[in-house]
Amino acid sequence: MIRALHRWPGLLALALITILALSGAALSVFPAAERLAAPQAKAGLSVATLAERIKAVYPGVEQIRRAPSGRITAYWFDQGRPGAAVIDPATGQGVASADPNQMLRWLTNLHRALFLGDGGRIAMAGAAAAMLVLSFSGAALVARRAGGWRHWFARLRGPLAGRLHVEIARIAVIGLVLSSATALWMTASTFDLLPDGDAIPAFPAEVSGETGIELHRMATLRRTPVAELRELSFPYPGDATDVFTLKTDRGTGYLDQGTGALIAWEDLSGWARVSETIYMLHTGQGAATLGLVLGLMALGVPAMGATGVLVWRAGRRGRPRIRGNRPAGRAETIVLVGSEGGSTWGFAATLHAALSEAGQNVHVGPMSGFAPERYIRAERIIVLVATYGDGAAPASARGFLDRLDAADRAPALPLAVLGFGDRSFPAYCAFARAVATAAEAKGWPELLPLATVDRQSEQDFARWGRALGQALGIPLELAHQPVPPATETLTLVSRRDYGAQVQAPTAILRFALPRVSLWQRLSGASFARFAAGDLIGILPEGSSVPRFYSLASGRRDGFIEIVVKKHPGGLCSGQLTALEPGQTATGFLRRNPGFRPGRGRAPLILIGAGTGIGPLAGFVRGNARRRPVHLFFGMRHPDSDFFYGEEMPAWQAERRLTRLVTAVSRVARPSYVQDALHGDAAEVARLIRDGARVMVCGGHDMAAGVADALAEILAPSGLSPEALKAKGRYVEDVY
Amino acid sequence: MKSLLGTLALTTALTIPGLAMARSVTLTTTLNNYGGDGAYLALYVTDASGAYAGSLWMAGGKSKYYEHLRDWYRATGGDTAQVNGITGASVGAGRTLEVTLDLADALFDAGYTLHIDAAVEDLRDSPNEVAVPLTAEGAGTPVQGRRYIASFVYDM
Numbered sequence: 002m003i004r005a006l007h008r009w010p011g012l013l014a015l016a017l018i019t020i021l022a023l024s025g026a027a028l029s030v031f032p033a034a035e036r037l038a039a040p041q042a043k044a045g046l047s048v049a050t051l052a053e054r055i056k057a058v059y060p061g062v063e064q065i066r067r068a069p070s071g072r073i074t075a076y077w078f079d080q081g082r083p084g085a086a087v088i089d090p091a092t093g094q095g096v097a098s099a100d101p102n103q104m105l106r107w108l109t110n111l112h113r114a115l116f117l118g119d120g121g122r123i124a125m126a127g128a129a130a131a132m133l134v135l136s137f138s139g140a141a142l143v144a145r146r147a148g149g150w151r152h153w154f155a156r157l158r159g160p161l162a163g164r165l166h167v168e169i170a171r172i173a174v175i176g177l178v179l180s181s182a183t184a185l186w187m188t189a190s191t192f193d194l195l196p197d198g199d200a201i202p203a204f205p206a207e208v209s210g211e212t213g214i215e216l217h218r219m220a221t222l223r224r225t226p227v228a229e230l231r232e233l234s235f236p237y238p239g240d241a242t243d244v245f246t247l248k249t250d251r252g253t254g255y256l257d258q259g260t261g262a263l264i265a266w267e268d269l270s271g272w273a274r275v276s277e278t279i280y281m282l283h284t285g286q287g288a289a290t291l292g293l294v295l296g297l298m299a300l301g302v303p304a305m306g307a308t309g310v311l312v313w314r315a316g317r318r319g320r321p322r323i324r325g326n327r328p329a330g331r332a333e334t335i336v337l338v339g340s341e342g343g344s345t346w347g348f349a350a351t352l353h354a355a356l357s358e359a360g361q362n363v364h365v366g367p368m369s370g371f372a373p374e375r376y377i378r379a380e381r382i383i384v385l386v387a388t389y390g391d392g393a394a395p396a397s398a399r400g401f402l403d404r405l406d407a408a409d410r411a412p413a414l415p416l417a418v419l420g421f422g423d424r425s426f427p428a429y430c431a432f433a434r435a436v437a438t439a440a441e442a443k444g445w446p447e448l449l450p451l452a453t454v455d456r457q458s459e460q461d462f463a464r465w466g467r468a469l470g471q472a473l474g475i476p477l478e479l480a481h482q483p484v485p486p487a488t489e490t491l492t493l494v495s496r497r498d499y500g501a502q503v504q505a506p507t508a509i510l511r512f513a514l515p516r517v518s519l520w521q522r523l524s525g526a527s528f529a530r531f532a533a534g535d536l537i538g539i540l541p542e543g544s545s546v547p548r549f550y551s552l553a554s555g556r557r558d559g560f561i562e563i564v565v566k567k568h569p570g571g572l573c574s575g576q577l578t579a580l581e582p583g584q585t586a587t588g589f590l591r592r593n594p595g596f597r598p599g600r601g602r603a604p605l606i607l608i609g610a611g612t613g614i615g616p617l618a619g620f621v622r623g624n625a626r627r628r629p630v631h632l633f634f635g636m637r638h639p640d641s642d643f644f645y646g647e648e649m650p651a652w653q654a655e656r657r658l659t660r661l662v663t664a665v666s667r668v669a670r671p672s673y674v675q676d677a678l679h680g681d682a683a684e685v686a687r688l689i690r691d692g693a694r695v696m697v698c699g700g701h702d703m704a705a706g707v708a709d710a711l712a713e714i715l716a717p718s719g720l721s722p723e724a725l726k727a728k729g730r731y732v733e734d735v736y
Numbered sequence: 737m738k739s740l741l742g743t744l745a746l747t748t749a750l751t752i753p754g755l756a757m758a759r760s761v762t763l764t765t766t767l768n769n770y771g772g773d774g775a776y777l778a779l780y781v782t783d784a785s786g787a788y789a790g791s792l793w794m795a796g797g798k799s800k801y802y803e804h805l806r807d808w809y810r811a812t813g814g815d816t817a818q819v820n821g822i823t824g825a826s827v828g829a830g831r832t833l834e835v836t837l838d839l840a841d842a843l844f845d846a847g848y849t850l851h852i853d854a855a856v857e858d859l860r861d862s863p864n865e866v867a868v869p870l871t872a873e874g875a876g877t878p879v880q881g882r883r884y885i886a887s888f889v890y891d892m
Contacts, residue, residue, distance in 0.1 A: 063860070064860060064861065076860040078882070081882075083860070083862075083882060083883045085860060100771065101771065101772060101858050101859065103771065106772070106773065106858075110773070118825075119797075190800070191798060191800070192798070193798060193799055193800055198799075198800050198803075199803055201803055201809070201814070203813065204810040234806070234861075237864070246806075
């Protein structure tokens with residue numbers, strides 16, 4: 002719901018909001034420039050003295066105005082010809098032209114009305130309203146994503162476009178709320194919807210009838226400092242019934258031109274004061290610095306527009322369109338999806354179609370949108386949920402457990418949880434289990450016991466579907482065809498073979514970069530942008546389920562490289578390791594932003610064994626900035642499976658690699674990578690204490706052994722792998 | 737008799753369509769290129785004593801800006817009822833405003849004066865931009881305004 006409130010105003014008003022923001026940012030410079038350029042009055046200068054100085058130079062003076070910037074302008078008639086100038090208050094002399102800046106006028110008319118009069122004003126007010134809706138819905142989304150308002154500035158993860166979008170937004174949102182809310186107030190004021198007009202006293206019926214009092218004898222003008230002046234209008238020459246009109250920031254009054262007495266006064270109304278403050282906040286006139294800050298924040302809008310469109314497109318690519326999705330308030334069955342990469346959405350779409358076919362009203366939505374109070378007609382809730390990393394919530398399920406936890410009690414509707422995962426991971430369906438456990442603890446009634454789907458198994462899913470059908474009393478056949486990701490054909494250019502002697506045939510495969518379309522290049526889609534540590538999904542012939550490999554190269558290397566070990570009977574690894582140069586494989590890119598060395602100069606400790614060297618070698622190869630890198634590499638035998646052994650000396654010579662520590666397991670005295678860490682404990686502990694970042698890649702057993710070893714090594718310094726993980730300084734890519 | 741009729745016509749409205757004692761008058765106001773946004777113009781009439789008699793036209797739709805038409809605003813207290821039904825858009829720099837009205841005969845050659853107040857955003861207010869006596873003889877003779885009006889003429 003909130004997401005829709007963010008997406009649609011954003012996409013629809015994108016062009017208008019961009020014009021508003023850019024013109025607003027440009028306009029924000031003018032008040033500051035005017036403030037700097039205008040000669041300022043000395044503190045304590047009275048209006049009487051200023052007016053006398055001006056009248057001495059321009060006897061035909063009609064009106065004196067002071068802008069919030071302190072700029073003083075005088076208007077006069079000299080022998081029937083109108084004149085005007087910016088005045089130096091110290092002398093009363095004109096020092097600059099009072100002609101309006103045409104650039105400023107042009108920008109102002111664009112900013113507030115697109116040069117289209119009242120229709121344009123309304124359109125731009127609509128854009129400001131959209132901006133306000135976007136700001137609030139966006140803030141709610143950021144808070145939800147970070148897990149609460151307290152975590153407003155929490156570290157972000159995920160693809161670059163989304164991170165940039167949020168990074169800019171969480172700083173700029175204050176300025177954008179201020180600018181758009183004040184814009185709406187000003188529009189309402191312009192269209193007379195607010196009672197904020199100037200209070201002007203009734204014109205006096207009786208005046209002294211005399212003329213010619215000298216300005217310095219007028220007590221009110223002597224008492225009024227120039228800093229408070231808005232406007233002083235002189236009476237018509239020769240009209241004894243006319244008066245002086247004085248406007249200050251407190252109100253408006255009339256002064257007799259014979260006696261100098263204040264004959265009428267009206268204070269500024271409360272509404273008018275509010276409107277003036279709002280005008281100042283919006284335009285920066287009288288608050289030039291604030292104006293510049295707001296202008297700077299407005300500059301974030303085009304960037305947020307562009308990244309927002311990318312996020313939206315990426316989201317659309319990732320999940321299938323669900324036809325006939327019912328609103329949550331009208332559905333009998335609520336399907337909540339927790340998905341990281343998008344494949345679980347495909348299963349949800351299949352379930353939605355089958356249930357709808359059986360005559361059910363079904364709503365499918367992300368788990369993060371869990372809102373039981375909206376499920377008025379619902380009779381059951383089904384949760385389809387994957388797991389991220391070591392049991393964490395996937396992207397579309399963030400906040401679900403917190404919200405369930407915060408609720409007084411679980412919904413009365415029975416719940417079925419279906420977990421999606423890969424049995425080869427230790428944390429198989431760990432998040433699904435966490436959801437089921439939390440639901441049970443809350444006393445949430447059960448529709449079906451927890452079930453799991455291994456590696457997107459169509460059979461597992463169909464079996465669960467039959468159980469669900471039985472529970473509902475309807476026949477249910479779930480025939481799931483996974484939505485194929487957009488794949489590329491990759492041509493092998495070279496291969497290097499290792500490990501045959503140690504019964505672990507492994508190949509470093511290098512593919513040519515596929516041709517990238519202009520749109521892909523602009524949006525960074527597919528292979529237009531990737532880094533070592535990202536994943537490549539390979540679709541083997543004869544299966545629609547992709548296998549993922551870590552990339553050992555980045556886009557800048559100019560090729561796609563992976564390290565593949567042939568598993569006995571492995572379909573995909575068998576096909577890949579049989580490839581000859583010139584032959585092709587089918588694959589697609591999956592970003593893995595959680596496994597990146599990150600910016601900064603802090604040393605890297607890279608730990609890997611076997612094919613886990615792939616992304617680590619990629620980091621070393623890409624280390625053009627000569628960041629200190631310590632690589633711990635476990636292998637079977639240096640003569641057989643020392644992957645990248647040929648390149649290592651050159652990388653060390655180029656200082657891309659500071660130190661290489663190897664552990665060899667198929668020798669008389671076997672040593673594993675965790676032993677190598679122990680052997681170097683003092684140095685490792687020192688590096689980590691000084692801020693080094695640890696990256697581990699390899700099999701699950703190795704990763705567990707490394708974590709244990711590091712726990713021991715770090716214990717004396719009061720650190721732990723868990724604490725480092727929480728700070729993002731210890732990351733793993735485990736298979 | 738004559739002055740009574742005039743007063744009667746003026747207290748209801750200056751324009752009395754369809755009456756025998758009226759004539760069709762075209763007011764043509766051309767602005768110079770003063771380099772600003774559209775001008776607000778108030779066209780109104782004062783009697784021989786200088787007292788406000790009634791409004792003929794208001795160019796500019798937003799009443800919050802009427803205070804800048806200083807003389808008109810003083811005379812009417814900013815009463816928008818004075819220009820109900822005779823309000824149009826503001827007039828851009830270099831543009832011409834042409835208004836045709838049925839005006840009471842009694843207004844002519846009886847000491848009445850037609851005034852125009854003008855105001856432009858961010859530029860000087862120009863009350864009494866134009867002040868011309870309404871006479872049969874003066875019809876068709878263009879006059880120049882003080883600041884914004886290049887020429888004003890009324891034709892019968």
